[in-house]
Structures are given as structure tokens and as C-alpha cells.
Amino acid sequence: MTTKSHLFYQTDSRRPVLAEARGIYMWDVDGKRYIDGSSGAMVSNIGHSNPRVLDAMRRQMEKSTFGYRLHFETEPGEKLAAKVAGLTPEGMEKVFFVSGGSEAVESAIKLARQYAVTVGQNSRWKVISRTPSYHGSTLGALALTGYNPLTRPFEPMMQPMPKIPAPRAYLDGLDIDDPATGNHYAEMLERKIIEEGPDTVLAFIHEPVGGASTGALVPPAGYMQAVREICDRHGVLLIHDEVMSGGGRTGRFLGADHWGVAPDIIAISKGFGAGYAPLGAMIAHDRLVEPVLQSGGFMHGHTYAGNPLACAAGLAVLEEIEAGGMMENATRSGDLLKSRLNDLMQRYAFIGDVRGRGLLLAFELVSDRQSMRPLPKELNAHSELVELAYEQGLIIYSRRTRDGVEGDHFLVCPPMITTAAQIDELMEMLTAALDRFAE
Ligand code: PMP
Numbered sequence: 001m002t003t004k005s006h007l008f009y010q011t012d013s014r015r016p017v018l019a020e021a022r023g024i025y026m027w028d029v030d031g032k033r034y035i036d037g038s039s040g041a042m043v044s045n046i047g048h049s050n051p052r053v054l055d056a057m058r059r060q061m062e063k064s065t066f067g068y069r070l071h072f073e074t075e076p077g078e079k080l081a082a083k084v085a086g087l088t089p090e091g092m093e094k095v096f097f098v099s100g101g102s103e104a105v106e107s108a109i110k111l112a113r114q115y116a117v118t119v120g121q122n123s124r125w126k127v128i129s130r131t132p133s134y135h136g137s138t139l140g141a142l143a144l145t146g147y148n149p150l151t152r153p154f155e156p157m158m159q160p161m162p163k164i165p166a167p168r169a170y171l172d173g174l175d176i177d178d179p180a181t182g183n184h185y186a187e188m189l190e191r192k193i194i195e196e197g198p199d200t201v202l203a204f205i206h207e208p209v210g211g212a213s214t215g216a217l218v219p220p221a222g223y224m225q226a227v228r229e230i231c232d233r234h235g236v237l238l239i240h241d242e243v244m245s246g247g248g249r250t251g252r253f254l255g256a257d258h259w260g261v262a263p264d265i266i267a268i269s270k271g272f273g274a275g276y277a278p279l280g281a282m283i284a285h286d287r288l289v290e291p292v293l294q295s296g297g298f299m300h301g302h303t304y305a306g307n308p309l310a311c312a313a314g315l316a317v318l319e320e321i322e323a324g325g326m327m328e329n330a331t332r333s334g335d336l337l338k339s340r341l342n343d344l345m346q347r348y349a350f351i352g353d354v355r356g357r358g359l360l361l362a363f364e365l366v367s368d369r370q371s372m373r374p375l376p377k378e379l380n381a382h383s384e385l386v387e388l389a390y391e392q393g394l395i396i397y398s399r400r401t402r403d404g405v406e407g408d409h410f411l412v413c414p415p416m417i418t419t420a421a422q423i424d425e426l427m428e429m430l431t432a433a434l435d436r437f438a439e
Helices: 051-063 075-087 101-118 139-144 148-154 179-196 223-233 286-294 308-323 326-347 381-392 420-438
Strands: 018-022 025-028 033-035 094-098 126-131 163-165 201-206 237-241 265-268 280-284 351-357 360-365 397-399 408-412
Touching: 033 420, 051 308, 075 094, 075 280, 075 308, 094 101, 094 286, 101 139, 101 201, 101 237, 101 265, 101 280, 101 286, 126 139, 126 179, 139 148, 163 179, 179 201, 179 223, 201 223, 223 237, 280 286, 308 326, 326 351, 326 360, 326 420, 381 397, 381 408, 381 420
Parallel strands: 126 163, 126 201, 201 237, 237 265
Antiparallel strands: 018 025, 025 033, 094 280, 265 280, 351 360, 360 408, 397 408
């Protein structure tokens, strides 16, 4: 019997129907088992069907599932905000809940803008971002996104925003460990601020450890600190989009914690709700929020934001990460997986780069390592290899590396509970898929 589907997302291609998921594994309705090798889209950080989280959600459901924020505070909301404030840099005490990553980024832009207006800096409205980057699908977040296939259909953007290149040292033949490299890319930001006119620039937004668009790009030495200094020098707010890199996946709660750099505003989501609830947060420094609250309040909000069920899930996720030592495991298993991916470079000349931190890892395919030219576009390696892995029962996530139109990188980001034995299993499937691809 064929049944017509009324569902649609990005494309009309159909995937198997999900039956159940536990730990790092998922099963379709035909009983085929998959390793969730990208945690969905780097979401299911603590694995599927975690008993503590399910229990916390069940208990919350018995009490209440919704209380509108203008009518009630909720206990899970208060507790989760306090917990998050304790995990973020000093002074970043204000937590604004939302239901996803794009909403977190929108909230960050709007808070920055309302703050500037409140303190009399009305001329500052431009938000500089990087190419490639992904900051979300809503129009504000999309205007900051530097990823051609996603922005092109909507151009001219309602509000185009200035962009600078992401620090892709591996493509420019520069040494990632040399602080001169970090400075080289950070100076691009300073030049852009000056070119735009510093008193028109509101903020700079970037992903501390890159996500889907760059494929787990790790910034070169000195970059994070230099960017902070440049923003300070020009009165530009610094926003960290930690929607993917936050929540513990890199081995620290925030990706930026690896460099000890504090921004003014942080956006988190994905691993924060970890697939149990649509949840995100915008976390801001008191210094920004107080004047806005004093001058009549933040003129922004989403109806479902901070609902008690989502907050109870988020709280249990954070407790489980702590209780299970999952950030430590993300470091341990991440180091092992990265070294195993590096080993693949001996076997396949077309793997050009392996990068990332903790369990936010990626590898990139190239024609040859000398030139780092991408594989021919027509090979469609980004979708080809994903399908071959899928046949093996391994789910990985791919994107086109260069301007979104060619080049192929693959995110290998299993949940933070992945063991050494499960990495062996994953690598066996990945190697089988790569062998087929190499044929
Ligand atoms: N920022 C980053 C860095 C992301 O990776 C994503 C999602 N891929 C978003 C923002 C948008 O999040 P959402 O899809 O939950 O709206």
C-alpha cells in the first residue's frame, strides 16, 4: 500500500520512518539499526531516551506543561536560569529562554540593538558576521548567515549585513598554531569595522568552534582574544553563537571556554534541550540587560519560550551531563575519534583535513592535499558519502565547504556518551562507506 505524505521539509526526498531510539542507536520501522553519528544535527548530545530526563519530564507533565511567562514564573525556569548563569562567564547573569537556535540569535541581535538605542548609540545597527557561517533561518539570523545556497533565494535580503572571511587557515596554507595567523584574520574584522564606520557597527557575531557551514572550524591561536580586543577598542558588542558548540559537546560547556574569552551575549540551543524539548537561551551580561529593563523592558518574546516542560527537560539534561561526566567523555572519546579520523588520511588521499574539538569533529574531502582543491562538483561527494554511510547504518552530516556550492565536509559528532567500543563500530561503518566511495 502506498500512502501519500502531506509532510514537507527542504526537499521531497523521503527517509525511513523512525521507530525508536536509545543511547547512540536509532531503529527504523523495518528494524534496521543506525548509529546516530551526528546526534541528529548535533542535538542529541546525551543520547536518546535518557531515563533521568524522561522521568523529570514525566514528573513535570503531571504538574503543569505550560504557564505563560507574563502570568507565572515557573520553578524549572528559575532553576535552569540559575544553573546556566553558573556555567557561563562572570557577569553573564541574565538568561532569556527561547525555543531554538534561530530564536536565540534573533534575541541576541534585538537585545544588542535595544541596548545601543537605550544608551544613546542609535547610529549603531550593523552586525558583522563571517563567511561561511550559519546563524539561523529566520530573516534576521539569515541576514547574518554567510552561506550562499541558503541566502541566494531570498536576495536582496531585507537587511544585508557586512561579512568577513572565517579564519580557514588550512585552506590558506597558514599555521593554525601561530598567533600571527590569528591576528591576520582578526585584522580583517578591524578593517571591516573601520570601513563600515565604527559608530555604525553594533556587534560582531561568530561561532567559537564552527558548526555545519565550516565543518567544526577551530580558530587559530590568538584569534579569539584578538577579536575580543578589537570589539572593545571600537565599542562593538561581541556575540558568540554557541548554538552548536555550546552545551558541552566540545568538552567544555561553551566552545569559547577553551580560550577563556567572554563575549557580551551568547546564543545556545541544540544540545541544551538535547532533543528532549525545543529549548534555547540568549544569555547576556547584566551590563546590557539592566539599562534595557530600566527603560521599559526588552521588547521581544516568543509565546512558548521558557515553558516549564522544556525547562524541566533542560535542567535534567544539565544534571545528567554532570552526573555522567559527559563533558570529560566528550574530550576522551573526541580525542580517540579524531585520531582515528586522522588515521584515515593514510588510507585515503582524498581526505584533506580533520578538525574540531571534543565530539564536534569533521573531515573534508579534496582532490589533492597539495592544492586543497575540492573534489569535482559533479561527484556530489557530500550526498554520495552520506548515502553510502546510511546504507551501512551510520548517520553523518554533510555540507558543501566552498561558498556552499562545492567542496565536501562531513560532521562526525556522535552523542557525548559514546564509548571507545562504539567508536570502533562507527569507524568500521565509516571505513566501509569510504571504501565504496573510493571505488
Ligand atoms: N546557529 C548555529 C551555529 C546553528 O548551527 C544553528 C542550527 N544549525 C542555528 C543557529 C539555528 O538553530 P535552529 O535550527 O534551532 O533555529
